Amino acid sequence: MTEKPTVTPERLEQVLNAYGADSNRWPEGERDALLAFLSQSESAHEKHRQAQELDLFLTEALPGATAPSDLMGRILRDADHHIGRTRQPFHEFFQALLKPALGMALATCLGITVGVTNPDLLTIPDDNDINSLFISDSLDNWEEENG
Numbered sequence: 001m002t003e004k005p006t007v008t009p010e011r012l013e014q015v016l017n018a019y020g021a022d023s024n025r026w027p028e029g030e031r032d033a034l035l036a037f038l039s040q041s042e043s044a045h046e047k048h049r050q051a052q053e054l055d056l057f058l059t060e061a062l063p064g065a066t067a068p069s070d071l072m073g074r075i076l077r078d079a080d081h082h083i084g085r086t087r088q089p090f091h092e093f094f095q096a097l098l099k100p101a102l103g104m105a106l107a108t109c110l111g112i113t114v115g116v117t118n119p120d121l122l123t124i125p126d127d128n129d130i131n132s133l134f135i136s137d138s139l140d141n142w143e144e145e146n147g
Contacts, residue, residue, distance in 0.1 A: 007037040012044050021051035 012034060019025040026034055038044050114121065 007033045009041070009044060009047075012037060013047060016047060016051040020055045021048055022055065 007030070011030075015026055015030065015034060019027075023031055023035060038048050
């Protein structure tokens with residue numbers, strides 16, 4: 001046995017606001033209970049009457065309102081643009097690995113290039129060379145002597 005749903009005035013108002021006064025549009029599981037509540041409560045009947053007036057006004061106010069024929073296509077294109085294509089896990093996996101790998105490869109190539117073009121870059125100069133630089137009259141003289 002299924003229990004009959006209890007209807008409150010707040011729930012009736014929610015249903016009327018969401019689905020309108022036509023009981024055919026109301027949720028099937030609650031429809032009978034809502035109709036019974038309408039027949040028992042004068043305030044509920046008044047809310048239903050107001051919802052009927054609103055429905056009538058809306059149908060009379062916009063009798064010929066139709067959407068353009070290409071509206072659905074434009075909505076789908078716009079949604080696809082905002083959401084993006086469906087994600088491909090295989091592509092994302094390689095993209096996540098490719099960026100760090102390319103960074104490492106670039107750093108390695110740069111290190112090899114600097115090492116090949118400047119082989120003496122990391123060699124420590126003799127103390128005599130540094131002392132003669134400080135003792136010499138000028139940097140130009142030191143460069144001339146050490147060629």
